[in-house]
Amino acid sequence: MVDFDSMLPQALSGEAAIEDPEQSRILDAARAEFVAHGFRRAAVADIARRAKVSRQTLHRRCGDKDAIISAVIVREVLQFFFEIESGVSAELTTEERSVELFVTGMRACQQNPIVAAIKEYEPERFSFHSFGEEPEGYPVIRTLLALQIAPGRMQAAERAVELIIRITATLLLSPTAIFPMDTDDDTRAFARTYFLPIIAATFQVDDEENA
Known part of the structure; x- marks a missing residue:
């Protein structure tokens, strides 16, 4: 196994x-x-x-x-993490690192043959209804992403990651001209506009809960 x-x-x-x-x-x-x-x-x-x-x-x-x-699927994700480890500087702030991870991840997904096969044959897998049961391997993926964003704030980071993954899955399945992702600059602008507030909000909730 x-x-x-x-x-x-x-x-x-x-x-x-x-x-x-x-x-x-x-x-x-x-x-x-x-x-x-x-x-x-x-x-x-x-x-x-x-x-x-x-x-x-x-x-x-x-x-x-x-x-x-x-x-x-998990092996694909782990390979992705190994590949981006040297490409996204550990010296970046949490916000900058989150943005660059999304840019790199979106580009990788757009080029990945497994993702292309899911979109062609089984787009319902992107609906995330099955993730309500957390299939084997999914917690590893979520934890790795959270560790990349903010290893010292795992509870808040995992909440943010859960939301970001679900939004990303929808965008991969149904791209829209309203939110263009054709270039890294487009993707970077989207992440700064929409994902950074999600991260900030989850950190604020975490601070309030732990106050």
Whole structure:
């Protein structure tokens, strides 16, 4: 099984999630099938065939299909964090860092084949109704984002992240000319205008609760 509990400390230490060659091959094969067919239409048998393992081995190493989907998504997100670590300076203020993370993240999502496959085959996944149950791996994603924004204010940062993720999902699914995201400057202006007040509001609520 994919060990989600190990992903967070590995990400915090700047280390890649540890996968043995067989597990890595399975997740690579699953990613390729998801890109080609979407999550729902991708068959476990085809993933196993592409990875050159039996279905029994696939289930033993990575769990059922839902667990494989979560593992692929979380691995994509962890790879994103490793890539931006050197691109977004730790010396930036909380506000500046939040803006640049959104700019980098939106650009990455617009170019990511997994995101493109979700939009084409299963746009309802962006509705976030399923996140009410917090699928396996989602808390890791939320925590990593909160740590990037304000590691010393985790409760407030996680509240802000939850709102920002939901808004971002909607914009990815249904882009609008009212809020253009064609360039980094457009995305940066949007984040400064709409996301910084969200972060400020969650920090204010946190201060009031802890007063």
